[in-house]
Amino acid sequence: xxxxxxxxxxxxxxxxxxIPVADGLAWLRMPLPFALDHINLWLLDDDDGYTAVDTGFxxxxxxGAWDQIxxxxxxxQLKRSIVTHGHPxxxxxxxxxxxxxxxxxxxxxxxxxxAHLVNAQVGGYGVPAMLDFFQRHGLDDDRLAALDKxxxxxxxxxxxxxxxxxxxxxxxxxxxxxxxxxxxxGFGHAAEHASLYCETLNVLIAGDMLLPRISTNVGVxxxxxxDDPLQWFLDATAAYRDLPTDTLVLPSHGxxxxxxxxRVDQLxxxxxxxxxxxxxxxxxxxxxxxxxxxxxxxxxxxxxxVMFAMGEAIAHLNHLMHAKRLRRLLDAADGVxxxxxx
Numbered sequence: 001x002x003x004x005x006x007x008x009x010x011x012x013x014x015x016x017x018x019i020p021v022a023d024g025l026a027w028l029r030m031p032l033p034f035a036l037d038h039i040n041l042w043l044l045d046d047d048d049g050y051t052a053v054d055t056g057f058x059x060x061x062x063x064g065a066w067d068q069i070x071x072x073x074x075x076x077q078l079k080r081s082i083v084t085h086g087h088p089x090x091x092x093x094x095x096x097x098x099x100x101x102x103x104x105x106x107x108x109x110x111x112x113x114x115a116h117l118v119n120a121q122v123g124g125y126g127v128p129a130m131l132d133f134f135q136r137h138g139l140d141d142d143r144l145a146a147l148d149k150x151x152x153x154x155x156x157x158x159x160x161x162x163x164x165x166x167x168x169x170x171x172x173x174x175x176x177x178x179x180x181x182x183x184x185x186g187f188g189h190a191a192e193h194a195s196l197y198c199e200t201l202n203v204l205i206a207g208d209m210l211l212p213r214i215s216t217n218v219g220v221x222x223x224x225x226x227d228d229p230l231q232w233f234l235d236a237t238a239a240y241r242d243l244p245t246d247t248l249v250l251p252s253h254g255x256x257x258x259x260x261x262x263r264v265d266q267l268x269x270x271x272x273x274x275x276x277x278x279x280x281x282x283x284x285x286x287x288x289x290x291x292x293x294x295x296x297x298x299x300x301x302x303x304x305x306v307m308f309a310m311g312e313a314i315a316h317l318n319h320l321m322h323a324k325r326l327r328r329l330l331d332a333a334d335g336v337x338x339x340x341x342x
Contacts, residue, residue, distance in 0.1 A: 004259055004262055005212060005257045005258070005259035005262060005263060006257060006258040006259055007212070007255045007256070007257050008248070008256065008257075008258065009021060009027070009255055009256055012029055012255070013027050013028055013029040014029075015029070015030070015031065015061070015065050016064070016065040016068035016069060017068075017069070018043060018069060021203075021248070021250065021256055022201050022203050022248065023178075023179075023201060024044060024045030024177055024178065024179070025042060025043075025044050025045070025201070025203065025250075026042070026043045026044075027040060027041075027042060027250070027256065028040065028041040028042065028043060028065070028069065029041075030056040030057070030061075030062045030065055030089075031057075031059070031061055031062065032057055032089055033057070033059070034304060035301070035302075035304075035305060036214075036253060038253065039054065039056060039057070039089040039090070039252055039253060040054075040250065040251065040252050040253065040254075041053065041054045041055065041056055042054065042205055042250060043069070044176045044177060045176075045177045045178075046079050046080075046176050046177045047177055048075075048076060048077075049076050049077045049078060049079040050070075050076060050077070050078050050079060051078075051079055051080050051081070051082060051176045051177075052078060052080070052081040052082070052097065052103070053081070053082050053083075053084065053196065053205050054081070054082075054083060054084055054089075054090040054091075054207070054252065055081050055083060055090065055091065055092060055093040055094045055096075055097055056089065056090075056092055056093050057088050057089045057092040057093070057157045058088070058092040058093050058096070058156070058157050058158060058159050059092075062092075062093060063093065063096060066093070066097070070101065077101065077102070077103075078097060078101040078102075078103040079103060080103050080104050080105070080106055080166075081094050081097050081098075081103050081104075081105050081106070082105075082106045082107070082168070082174070082194070082196070083105055083106070083107045083111070083194075084193055084194050084195065084196075084205070084207035084208070084252070085108070085111045085189070085190035085191070085192070085193040085194065085207060085208065086107070086111035086112065086114055086115035086118075086158075086190060086191070087190065087208070088154060088156070088157025088158045089157065089252070090207070090208075090252070091107075091111075091115055091158050091161070092157045092158050092159075094107075094161070094162055095159075095160040095161060095162050096160075098162050104162070104164070104165070104166060105162045105165045105166070106165065106166040106167075106168050106174075107165050107166075107167070107168065107194070108167070108168055108169075108185065108191070108192035108193075108194050109167050109192065110190075110191035110192030111190055111191045111192050111193070111194075112161075112165055112167075113191070114190075114191045115158065115161055116161055118152075118154050119152075119154060119155055119158055119161055121152055123223070124221070124222045124223035125221075125222075125223060126152075127147070127148065127150075127151060127152060129222040129223070130147065130222055130307070131144055131147060131148055132222070133222035133225065134147070134289070134310050136335060136336060136337055137287055137288035137289060137310065137313075137314055137336070137337055138287030138288055138289035138290060138336050138337070138338075139288075139289045139306075139310060140289065143289075143303070143306050146302075146303040146306070147303045147306065147307060149303075150303045150304070153304070168183055168194055169183060169185075170183055170184070170185035171183060171184075171185075174196070179198045179200055179201060180198065180199070180200070181196040181197065181198045181205075182196070182197045182198075182199070183195070183196060184196070184197055184204075184239070184240075185236075186207075186209040186233070186236035186237070187229065187232035187233065187235075187236050188216075188218045188229040188230060188231075188232040188233025188234075188236060188315075189208050189209060189216050189217060189218055189229075189233060190208070193207055193208065193209055193236075194207070195207050195209050195210075197243065197247075201248075202244055202246065202247050202248060203247065203248045203250060204240070204243060204247050204248070204249050204250065204260065205250045206249050206250060206251050206252070207251075207252050208251075208252045208253070209233075209236065209237060209240075210237060210240060210249055210251060210260070210263060210264070210267075211251045211252070211253050211254055212249070212251055212254040212255065212257045212263065213254045214253065214254070215267060215270055215271070216233065216267075217308045217311070217312055218230050218233045218311075218312055218315045219308060219310075219311020219312050219314070219315050220311055220314040220315045220318055221311070226318065227318065228315075228318050228319050228322045229315050229318075230271060230315045230316060230318070230319040231319055231322065234268060234271065237264050237267060237268070238264065238268070240260055240261075240264050241260075241261055241264055243260055244260075245259075245260065245261050246258055247260045249263070271316070274295055274316055275316060275319065275320055275325070277294050277295070278291060278294060278295065278316055278317065278320060278326075278339075279320065279325055279326065279341060281294045282326055282339050282340050282341050283340075283341055284340065285329055285331075285338035285339065285340040286338055286339060286340070287336050287337060287338045287339075288310060288313040288314045288317055288337075288339075289310065289313070291313050291317070292309045292310070292313050295309070295312065295313050295316060296309060317339045320339070321339065324342070325341070325342075326339040326340065326341060326342075327339065327340055327341070327342055
């Protein structure tokens, strides 16, 4: 029988400070300018220095916190950063850590490439493509205008990207200090998300693939409009059932926890429930925008949340289309894509 979630650390790290969570592994918590207001970063002993896993959003507050943490022991230098994926709260300060602390970046090729494309707004990775995609899925003019006004917000969180990097691969073993960490690549949330598992410590640095209290955002991108990222995410998280049930999971948001099998089961049940609600709602043709309240059952406020909500709604609808639970219709009158049950 699966274990319930257990949270072994009651306290949270204060800004500019760390909390040890395993042998040679410290927890950092940095601020974010969103409704989700924090990200967890990890600092690992690496012989005579440190390795950072993820870097934080590009802001003066996060830079100051890094300076405070890394300045405690000036004899030990930051040797590298390993970035789990290319979203701004993870990649944002990799360039700064490299320039100030001579710490090169390690990352998967997929996320490194996509980060550059989004940062430069190339083709289908730009805001115009997103607006056109969301309009075809029924988003109204007011919310489209808010997204347009928001512009390339990615560049705010990631003003620069290192010009070179060390590529990492699925199942690769990375030696960090006394321990080997195995890369576990995941899909659905990012192009090639890299989680890290240490067998000797029985610790998984999960990134955004496994969060304890909220479900990971899974969205469809305009460049891959017919893809099924929800199935990719479900398949990737199912693989975590191969890890020991008492694995200590270090998520990017929320507190470290044990109960990895239970959390995978919870997430799969959550998405199955959401899909069932969408099937019921699509007894008559519906587009993604009008199904956001069905999927989330809460107020979706600012443009940042609308962007994620639209991507996730389309992901669930595509998933049901691929599973042959819904049909996709294109209305010749308004050019809007709708979904309906068979």
